[in-house]
Amino acid sequence: MSVQTAMEANLAMCHDCGLLVHLPHGDDHDDDHPDGACPRCGSHLHMRKPYSLQRTWALVIGAFILFLPANLLPIMKVTTLGRGEASTIMEGVMHLLHGGMWPLALVVFVASIFVPLMKMIAIVYLLVSVQRGSAWRPGERTRMYRLTEILGRWSMVDIYVVTILAALVHAGALAQVDAEPGAIFFGATVVVTMIAAESFDPRLIWDRCGVKHG
């Protein structure tokens, strides 16, 4: 059987219901006007996600910008015995480390700093490699994309920790935890990187290297 992509056969798979549909207009993948609607579920059809590279670039740059205040501003304030202390994500990690809870410090560091940063770097790398027409290890790059998609959500951990502590510890001057502005930027970073990963089309990785890898 000859190896061929759906695009070469003028076929597009519907993103929502998975139906393979014949598109008479062929390759229109950078066009925001969709090639029509899926006959089964009614969603827009396109050969590739529209403006995938542009949208992903915009979102990943936005995520980088949001990531700065997310890390520089405090995300929560802990008040014990009348003394308040606001801490950033990294200060929270260091606090856990000094308290001897290094496995937990590692979890928070990985989820809140390492994963978002790696995710943004991975997306930028994928964008650059696609734009340069790289044919290098498409399988590994696809796996990297899949991993990026799966891991991104775990960054929400710190937001939940702030939420839980703030809801539980409200004994006034004795002990009180409040959310701080950094948490908003951090939440926004997580959401924007999730949308960035979603707007990238992994099929672009393979478009640039033919079908001989079958």
Next chain:
Amino acid sequence: MGSPVDHDSPSRLVACHECDLLARVPALPPGGVARCPRCNGILARAPAKSFERTAALGFAALTLLVVSNLFPFLTLDISGTLSDMTIIQGARTLWDGDYKLLAGLVFGTTVLAPLAHIVLLLWIVVPLWMNRIPWAGRKVLRWLDVIRPWSMAEVFMLGVLVSMVKLADLADIIPGIALWSFVALIPVLTASLVTLDNDLAWRRIAPEIPVP
């Protein structure tokens, strides 16, 4: 290639979601998985007794989610002063502290998205299980895909663990019924995703559309 055949035909043509390779998926045995020969992405799955199992798991998940939201999640004992929280109170605290966007994000990902996910899942699989066509099935199946990534029960659970350890030297922490129910909810939710045969659901909901 590409000529439409009868939708009851077990073998069908698909394009890989990851790399767009065209491949013919053969008839899969119950529980079978077909992978892309080029990029190893999943092309098709055929979970056994899909609708029956998904419906059972969906009802279990709904029960656990209701319990998780009605009862206290954690109780804190600071030298005799007790304070407890439910999941919704968590979002409520942020809202009252004027972090409304953040409150929305937390409420959406821990309460609304899991609830919508379970309800829409049942909406689809219960009628299919009884050999009926679900009402507005096409829209609901599409929405299910949109909601799925925003349902973050398992991430919230990790947040709970981190919070418990952080609070350990400040006060005594008593896990509530909701916490245990939430712990049980996570594997049930994951299982309900694995047992759902999306392709079969689409073929049943829209039988008039030929599958290539």
